[in-house]
Amino acid sequence: MAVSMGVEEEFHIVDVESRMLVARAQDVLDRLPRRGFVTEFLQSVVESNSGVHGSLEALYADLAHSRQTLSAAAGGLGLAIVAAGTAPLARAGAVDATPHPRYLHMADEYRVVADEQLICGGQFHVDVPDRDTAVRAMCVVSAWLPTLLALSASSPFWLGADTGYASWRTLLWQRWPTSGPAGCFDSAADYDAAVTRLVRSGVISDAGMVYYDIRPSAHQQTLELRVCDACPRVETVVMIAGLFRALVVDACAAVREAHGCRPAPPQWLRAMTWRAARSGLGGELVDPTTGLAEPARAVVRTMLARLRPTLEEFGDWEIVSGVAEETLALGDAAHQLRCVAAEGDLTAAVDFLVDRTHAYPTSSVSLLREVGRHVRAER
Structure with missing residues (x-):
């Protein structure tokens, strides 16, 4: 069974000397191939778009190559790229919107919400049979999205201060009028x-401003995950892609077999998302199977167990479970960033992110399989 996937990654642009977020995206884009890299709402972010892939190995190679290309372009300008929900060192109001009519309208209409959109996420696309199936499948997978958020959490710092959250990006993102849980549709x-x-209400100007945690793509036959922070390590991106594909495949099968869905109320999903943003993997998450607070590692392993048949069907089990166990052992990126900052300062945290964002040529998915076997053997 071939089910393709793709990823869009957003990257902060930081100055190598000051480690501050800077509005130099266009300068970096001018040094990049025209295909595969695009500007974003604010001039401190560059987005890369992967190709469409059927295997995690191919996706990994594509993402690693894009990061290496982007790092080289930025490095030639005395800049670096950072994959994280927020850049630790930044100044609100210091970055202008990209000079495009749509973006300029958004900046004028949403004011401080737009000015403080100094965040980066990762978007994951998985093929679906048709839009009707995609819309119904959203309802089935929604309760597991906070767990994916927790695995990606990488934004504890905001404007030079510790927020107390694992994903402060989530709280900033939720200020937009059409963000959060998607709800269920027939x-x-x-x-x-x-x-x-x-x-038509005038609250948003176009369909592209529907910022739900998950949505059917307007331009492709895919279901798109939008809840995750940008991830410093490409291995984490690949793990989440594998998990999301398995969730979507299982959800589409449930829709096809008319199993139906008992929808979780939007307020409950929002509460689950807040819990994941607050604690990441360092505390408790709400277990979708029970509705009760459980240690994050238990909820992640419950999800892995539920998805194992589908992950094995795609040949993804070793990679996904191995990286997941490694992540549980090391802590999410937010936890690691706090440890680095505690030993040094926020400039050290930026350096840590720059180092992790760069995809080293020696890293490979085949090595991840060995990591997975080793982690499971130790357990």
Whole structure:
């Protein structure tokens, strides 16, 4: 069974000397190939778009190559790239919107919310049979999205201070009027009608401003995950891609077999997301199977156990479970950043992110398989 996937990664641009976030995205883009890299809302972010892949190995190679290309382009300008939900050192209001009519309108309409959009996420796409299935599958997978957020959590610092959260990006992101849980819809037509009503209300200017945690793509036959922080390590990105593909495949099968879905109330999903953003992997998460608080590692392992048949079907089990266990052992990126900052300072935390963002040529998915075997053997 071939189910393709792709990833969009957002990267902060920082100055190598000061480690501060800088509005130099266009300078970096001018040194990059025209295909595969695009600007974003603010001029401190560059986005890379992977190709479409059927295997985690191919996805890994693509993402690693993009990061190496982007790092080289930035390095030639005295800059570096950082994959994290927030850049530890930044100044609010110091970065302008990209000079495009749509972005300039957003900056004017949403004011401080737009000014403080100094965040980066990772978006994951998985092929679906059709839009009706995609819309119904959203409801099935939504309760597991906070767990994916916790695995990606990488934004404890904001404007030079510790927020106390593992993913402060999530709290900043949720200020937009159409962010958060997507809710459940009967069909693609039902979903599209709801989006049309939102646009007609004037609250948002176009369908692209529907920032739900998960949504059917407007341009591709995919379901798109949008809840995750940008991840410093490409291995983490590959792990989440594998988990999300398995979740979507299982959800599509449930829709096809008319198993139905008992939807979780939006307020409950929002509370689960807050819990994941607050604690990451360092505390408790809400277990979707029980609705109760459980240690994060237990919830992650429950998800792995549920998805294991599908992960094995795609040949992803060793990679995904191995990186997941390694992540549980080391802590999420937010925890690691705090440890680095405690031993040094926030400039050390930026250096840590720059180092982790760069995909080293010696790293490979085949090595990850060995890591997975070693981690499971130790358990």
